[in-house]
Amino acid sequence: xxxxxxxxxxxxxxxxxxxxxHLVPFYILLTTALKAKGDFSSKWIxxxxxxxxxxxxxxxxxxxxxxxxxxxxxTFFSALLLIFLGSxxxxxxxxxxxxxxxxVYVFFIAIMVIPPLTALVPLYQLVVDIGMMNTRTIAVLNxxxxxxxxxxxxxxxxxxxxxxKQLEEAAKMDGASTLTIFFKVVFPLLKPVTASILIISCVFxxxxxxxxxxxxxxxxxxxxxxxxxxxxxxxxNSLNLVAAAALMAVAPMVILFLFLQKHFIxxxxxxxxxx
Amino acid sequence: MNTLIGFxxxxxxxxxxxxxxxxxxxxxxWWMYLPALGAVCLFILYPFLNGLKISFTNWNGFSQVxxxxxxxxxxxxxxxxxxxxxxxxTLLYGLGSTLFQNIIGLLYALLLNQSIKVRGLTRTIIYxxxxxxxxxxxxxxxxFFAYQGGALNDILILMGFDKINALANPSVNTWIIVxxxxxxxxxxxxxIYLAGLQSISKDYYEAAQLxxxxxxKQFKNITLPLLMPSITINIVLNIIGxxxxxxxxxxxxxxxxxxASQSMSTFMYDLYFNRQDAGYAATEGVLMAVIILVIxxxxxxxxxxKEVEA
Numbered sequence: 001x002x003x004x005x006x007x008x009x010x011x012x013x014x015x016x017x018x019x020x021x022h023l024v025p026f027y028i029l030l031t032t033a034l035k036a037k038g039d040f041s042s043k044w045i046x047x048x049x050x051x052x053x054x055x056x057x058x059x060x061x062x063x064x065x066x067x068x069x070x071x072x073x074x075t076f077f078s079a080l081l082l083i084f085l086g087s088x089x090x091x092x093x094x095x096x097x098x099x100x101x102x103x104v105y106v107f108f109i110a111i112m113v114i115p116p117l118t119a120l121v122p123l124y125q126l127v128v129d130i131g132m133m134n135t136r137t138i139a140v141l142n143x144x145x146x147x148x149x150x151x152x153x154x155x156x157x158x159x160x161x162x163x164x165k166q167l168e169e170a171a172k173m174d175g176a177s178t179l180t181i182f183f184k185v186v187f188p189l190l191k192p193v194t195a196s197i198l199i200i201s202c203v204f205x206x207x208x209x210x211x212x213x214x215x216x217x218x219x220x221x222x223x224x225x226x227x228x229x230x231x232x233x234x235x236x237n238s239l240n241l242v243a244a245a246a247l248m249a250v251a252p253m254v255i256l257f258l259f260l261q262k263h264f265i266x267x268x269x270x271x272x273x274x275x
Numbered sequence: 276m277n278t279l280i281g282f283x284x285x286x287x288x289x290x291x292x293x294x295x296x297x298x299x300x301x302x303x304x305w306w307m308y309l310p311a312l313g314a315v316c317l318f319i320l321y322p323f324l325n326g327l328k329i330s331f332t333n334w335n336g337f338s339q340v341x342x343x344x345x346x347x348x349x350x351x352x353x354x355x356x357x358x359x360x361x362x363x364x365t366l367l368y369g370l371g372s373t374l375f376q377n378i379i380g381l382l383y384a385l386l387l388n389q390s391i392k393v394r395g396l397t398r399t400i401i402y403x404x405x406x407x408x409x410x411x412x413x414x415x416x417x418x419f420f421a422y423q424g425g426a427l428n429d430i431l432i433l434m435g436f437d438k439i440n441a442l443a444n445p446s447v448n449t450w451i452i453v454x455x456x457x458x459x460x461x462x463x464x465x466x467i468y469l470a471g472l473q474s475i476s477k478d479y480y481e482a483a484q485l486x487x488x489x490x491x492k493q494f495k496n497i498t499l500p501l502l503m504p505s506i507t508i509n510i511v512l513n514i515i516g517x518x519x520x521x522x523x524x525x526x527x528x529x530x531x532x533x534x535a536s537q538s539m540s541t542f543m544y545d546l547y548f549n550r551q552d553a554g555y556a557a558t559e560g561v562l563m564a565v566i567i568l569v570i571x572x573x574x575x576x577x578x579x580x581k582e583v584e585a
């Protein structure tokens with residue numbers, strides 16, 4: 001057995017080297033953020049004296065507090081609507097195989113291949129026309145529309161493959177209405193797929209920049225990515241400040257990931273495996 | 276007698292159902308998906324169709340008047356050297372990232388499929404960038420590659436070399452963008468390959484070992500064919516992601532110098548917001564949708580066919 005251990009040790013070392021290599025950008029981010037503004041020493045060396053001034057300054061200058069709040073509000077309401085409207089929509093599409101429903105289901109799947117941003121110009125025009133430029137509402141609606149097909153696809157697949165029809169039929173015998181059956185019987189059983197959808201949509205929407213940069217340019221509605229990109233534009237010469245801002249911007253999601261990593265990895269993988 | 280009564284009851288239920296189609300098992304219950312359908316039609320389908328219309332105009336993006344110019348924008352598109360530059364970049368971002376993410380992701384998965392001590396930790400570290408905004412991931416690597424005060428130049432100076440401005444060098448910066456996109460999303464490829472590897476039964480390998488097959492032969496004849504479904508998912512997913520690339524380009528190079536590292540997404544943004552060329556931007560959008568559709572669907576068909584063969 002001793003001969004088996006040797007290659008194992010080698011593989012462990014290889015894995016550690018890969019892990020260290022993947023940590024390099026985060027290490028540089030940390031040293032850059034912690035060094036005082038005039039400190040031009042190598043970014044590979046940890047500063048002798050930790051300076052937290054960058055964080056305080058960046059927090060105020062980049063308007064991080066309000067933009068984190070905006071991101072939180074947009075992510076929360078988008079996810080809520082996606083789960084509510086998506087599960088509601090998936091139920092008849094999974095259970096009633098009428099011609100109309102087959103058509104609608106195929107339509108939702110086909111829409112998934114259109115990248116929403118290829119229609120940027122007319123979408124921008126539409127948003128201007130309905131007077132919703134620079135509102136959190138339009139960010140929510142855009143995100144809901146963009147991730148709705150995937151949500152419906154995941155819910156419908158889950159209902160078809162795992163929810164026994166007998167439960168619904170029994171409830172129907174008792175005279176329950178369709179909505180009661182859906183909310184009282186079906187929805188509680190959708191918990192695992194709801195958790196996956198929640199994680200997928202929260203990660204995507206929290207990190208969104210493509211929609212936000214077009215529709216949320218006013219200071220009071222900026223999300224964290226938009227706030228960071230304009231802060232970077234104004235401070236290309238003081239990378240220490242930008243690094244501190246970037247570190248604070250990624251912190252909430254990273255902390256959440258470290259606590260719930262099993263759910264994150266499984267949830268995102270189940271969303272990826274949609275083909 | 277009992278069966279007869281039962282039969283009559285069933286018949287009664289059936290006729291009753293026909294009179295009230297809303298509750299029948301055949302009813303579509305369309306009102307349940309109406310809100311979702313409405314949102315998708317209004318914010319995706321309608322703009323997409325409207326974009327087709329705008330691509331036949333010379334609209335500047337804000338004025339009330341514009342003319343229909345037929346296929347003028349399309350012939351302009353074909354003659355514009357910038358079009359071919361950004362299409363070339365877009366293909367590099369899409370296909371280059373796909374190639375590297377799959378090769379490296381598969382190697383990582385093969386490594387972490389072994390029972391080694393640091394498996395969980397390494398997996399977490401490799402996966403971490405996936406949950407970070409691509410825009411911010413771009414900034415994080417910017418601190419590495421930056422000309423002034425970047426970590427790369429710190430090493431080069433230490434080793435006695437001259438500083439390099441990698442992000443402003445057109446022949447290097449497109450590859451840096453591919454590199455950063457690969458670095459960020461290789462974790463997803465790795466996880467999908469790991470799941471694929473774990474679903475392959477150990478019996479195959481035991482049988483092959485009895486036949487004296489080398490590890491390489493086992494990989495080629497067992498692992499690779501049985502991994503085809505994971506390969507299909509990864510390739511299609513990475514191609515679509517890479518062809519749409521936007522955020523990382525904004526944070527690393529801003530598309531520059533000039534248009535040198537521009538992708539179709541960033542070029543479209545530039546045409547619309549900075550050059551007031553909405554008709555042309557919409558035409559670029561149509562071209563981009565066509566390219567993404569053609570490439571991702573042909574990849575899907577190609578690899579699905581391989582799955583059947585395997």
